[in-house]
Amino acid sequence: MAPAATQSLSEALVAGHLGHLTDPQTAMLKKMWTKLTKLFEQPGDPNSKPAPKKKVEEAPKKSGGFFSRGKKEPTVVEELFIGATTDPKWMSLPLEQAIPLIPGTQLERTFWGMIQTDNPDAVVLRFLRARKWDFDAAYNMLINTLRWRLVHRVDDVVSLGETGIKNELEKLKPGMGEKFIWNLKSGKTYLGGPDKDGRGICFINVRFHHKEDQAPEVVKLLTMYVMENSRLVVNQPMETACIVFNMEDFTLSNMDFDFVKFLVSCFEAYYPETLGQCLIHKAPWVFSTVWNLITPLLDPVVASKIAFTKNLDELTKRIDVSALPSFISKDESKKTKDERMKVGDPDAGSLERPSTAAVQDYNDMIKEYVYETKEWAKTERPADEKGESGRLELAKRFRQSRVKADNDLRGDSTWKLKGMFKVNDQNRLIIDFGSDGWEPLDITDRV
Numbered sequence: 001m002a003p004a005a006t007q008s009l010s011e012a013l014v015a016g017h018l019g020h021l022t023d024p025q026t027a028m029l030k031k032m033w034t035k036l037t038k039l040f041e042q043p044g045d046p047n048s049k050p051a052p053k054k055k056v057e058e059a060p061k062k063s064g065g066f067f068s069r070g071k072k073e074p075t076v077v078e079e080l081f082i083g084a085t086t087d088p089k090w091m092s093l094p095l096e097q098a099i100p101l102i103p104g105t106q107l108e109r110t111f112w113g114m115i116q117t118d119n120p121d122a123v124v125l126r127f128l129r130a131r132k133w134d135f136d137a138a139y140n141m142l143i144n145t146l147r148w149r150l151v152h153r154v155d156d157v158v159s160l161g162e163t164g165i166k167n168e169l170e171k172l173k174p175g176m177g178e179k180f181i182w183n184l185k186s187g188k189t190y191l192g193g194p195d196k197d198g199r200g201i202c203f204i205n206v207r208f209h210h211k212e213d214q215a216p217e218v219v220k221l222l223t224m225y226v227m228e229n230s231r232l233v234v235n236q237p238m239e240t241a242c243i244v245f246n247m248e249d250f251t252l253s254n255m256d257f258d259f260v261k262f263l264v265s266c267f268e269a270y271y272p273e274t275l276g277q278c279l280i281h282k283a284p285w286v287f288s289t290v291w292n293l294i295t296p297l298l299d300p301v302v303a304s305k306i307a308f309t310k311n312l313d314e315l316t317k318r319i320d321v322s323a324l325p326s327f328i329s330k331d332e333s334k335k336t337k338d339e340r341m342k343v344g345d346p347d348a349g350s351l352e353r354p355s356t357a358a359v360q361d362y363n364d365m366i367k368e369y370v371y372e373t374k375e376w377a378k379t380e381r382p383a384d385e386k387g388e389s390g391r392l393e394l395a396k397r398f399r400q401s402r403v404k405a406d407n408d409l410r411g412d413s414t415w416k417l418k419g420m421f422k423v424n425d426q427n428r429l430i431i432d433f434g435s436d437g438w439e440p441l442d443i444t445d446r447v
Contacts, residue, residue, distance in 0.1 A: 082152050110150050159410065165411075281328065
């Protein structure tokens with residue numbers, strides 16, 4: 001049987017999570033919603049527009065892979081997809097100067113893109129916890145995330161899906177889209193799970209990565225694509241994910257310091273409170289030098305979630321062997337679902353927002369949620385109020401509407417075709433990691 005999410009998880013029991021809020025924390029959550037909904041009404045600067053793209057010169061190749069600083073050439077490669085649809089001032093100016101330039105409608109749309117199928121209150125609370133209930137710091141962190149998502153086109157990454165991303169990149173630079181797909185299918189990254197706390201897992205094979213094989217922008221897009229699709233398996237009370245870096249056969253040629261900095265910034269600044277544990281498996285002695293370069297970058301909270309495992313016995317204290325891919329378990333007869341299944345290319349998504357009945361219902365549900373939230377913020381009612389008119393019921397109906405629209409809003413993925421996480425014909429969100437003992441799990445109503 002699939003392991004049920006359990007209330008014994010420490011993340012679900014500490015103060016600051018839904019179901020465990022103090023009165024002052026609930027009041028701060030309401031204050032945050034009030035300020036956000038007001039922000040979404042701002043007109044923005046009508047003169048803001050994307051900068052014209054310059055001809056891009058090929059940068060000299062740099063040596064190195066996942067954890068390397070590479071050579072220190074001053075050459076900067078202009079990103080082609082990222083930043084192409086936004087005013088460069090949105091990211092270059094200080095936050096307090098940049099945010100007023102951005103139309104509130106765009107901030108609101110990417111906010112709900114960030115929420116995806118999650119409980120909206122739970123997402124807002126992550127920013128408050130990440131800044132230790134300093135309201136101004138949490139608000140700034142959240143709106144900085146919104147401008148980052150707009151500039152990095154995270155919502156476009158989701159709506160295009162992997163084939164759509166490939167097609168868009170090929171238009172910008174021949175071969176770039178093929179590199180994106182090659183990275184996705186190269187064996188560098190597999191999804192699966194669960195770990196022993198019920199989290200989904202991303203397995204990264206570091207030995208297959210070489211920094212010079214692709215543009216840095218491709219690595220960024222791949223990272224965002226994997227992270228955004230992985231968030232689909234989130235269900236309360238489990239809000240976090242597990243990452244396993246398989247360091248077996250790692251050499252200095254696999255080092256890519258730029259990737260590490262980007263991944264660390266994602267977890268610390270743009271996806272706060274979403275990393276449950278990060279396991280570095282079978283790191284060779286040469287990695288100790290690299291680790292000394294990485295540790296100064298880490299926020300103490302993120303650093304506390306990192307653990308090293310020397311062998312399979314240590315790793316299986318955290319992840320059942322049945323959930324491990326064969327390249328880690330060394331049992332070729334028991335491959336994970338992501339490993340063993342071969343599927344065709346997913347259909348390409350679109351940059352145009354669809355106007356299906358499911359999407360219209362979802363848009364109407366957002367309006368209802370915002371209205372009810374404004375009214376709730378004026379009351380003394382708690383965030384975890386149950387009953388037909390309670391806030392949890394509102395969150396469940398929101399989640400159900402977003403799940404129903406997911407096939408329209410999210411471009412197809414290889415993982416969807418494999419049936420690992422998908423919305424079925426009954427509009428139910430099903431997780432099927434496919435590991436031994438796992439049975440498909442319906443997480444649609446978990447808020």
